Amino acid sequence: MIADRYRARADAFEKKIANVRSDQWADPSPCAKWTALEVVDHVIDMHGVMLGHPIPRTEDPLTDFREARRQVLDALTSDRATSEVSTPAGPMTLEDHVDQVVSDDLVLHGWDLARATGQDETIPAADVERLWAGATSVPAELMERFRTPGAFGPGIEVYGAEVPVPQDAPLQARLLGYVGRDPVSKSS
Numbered sequence: 001m002i003a004d005r006y007r008a009r010a011d012a013f014e015k016k017i018a019n020v021r022s023d024q025w026a027d028p029s030p031c032a033k034w035t036a037l038e039v040v041d042h043v044i045d046m047h048g049v050m051l052g053h054p055i056p057r058t059e060d061p062l063t064d065f066r067e068a069r070r071q072v073l074d075a076l077t078s079d080r081a082t083s084e085v086s087t088p089a090g091p092m093t094l095e096d097h098v099d100q101v102v103s104d105d106l107v108l109h110g111w112d113l114a115r116a117t118g119q120d121e122t123i124p125a126a127d128v129e130r131l132w133a134g135a136t137s138v139p140a141e142l143m144e145r146f147r148t149p150g151a152f153g154p155g156i157e158v159y160g161a162e163v164p165v166p167q168d169a170p171l172q173a174r175l176l177g178y179v180g181r182d183p184v185s186k187s188s
Contacts (some may be wrong), residue, residue, distance in 0.1 A: 002099045003076040009106040009127070010069040013043065016113045017062045025061070027095050029116035030181045032108075032160065036116040037061060043109050044068045046102050050094070051075060052085075060062045072098060104131055108179060123172050135159075147180070 047068035146158035160180020
């Protein structure tokens with residue numbers, strides 16, 4: 001189940017990378033201070049964090065992402081998947097850590113990449129519901145830490161400051177606002 005969810009999300013993210021034109025890599029993303037390329041670099045870096053080693057890089061973001069996803073899928077389909085790892089949220093299995101961090105990142109940063117490069121920004125409803133349930137169940141003191149830049153290490157900010165979104169807005173817009181993205185403004 002976790003490997004299947006990761007695979008589907010990685011497929012969607014890879015498709016977005018493949019659809020970025022060469023002149024769009026420097027375009028700003030909804031993540032403050034990040035370009036479209038830096039969003040992809042972050043996702044690849046986080047794959048390496050999950051695996052405990054950096055992902056080798058080339059000059060091609062698509063090639064690099066494919067290598068990162070190959071390595072994560074190898075880990076998710078091996079005995080290593082159920083091994084315990086230390087995380088900022090406490091010990092958990094590698095597969096749970098991948099599911100809660102890098103797999104969810106593929107969804108949110110997929111939206112960021114789509115927004116930055118003019119692609120379809122629709123997040124699958126099942127992913128929206130799952131991420132909403134997860135984000136809104138985080139205790140307030142932990143959410144404050146999630147929103148504090150550097151709380152989990154230099155340059156790491158899990159969520160940005162909440163962006164107000166009307167309560168009657170679609171759940172995708174409320175999710176994006178809750179995790180610190182402006183679902184309306186194209187110039188976030």
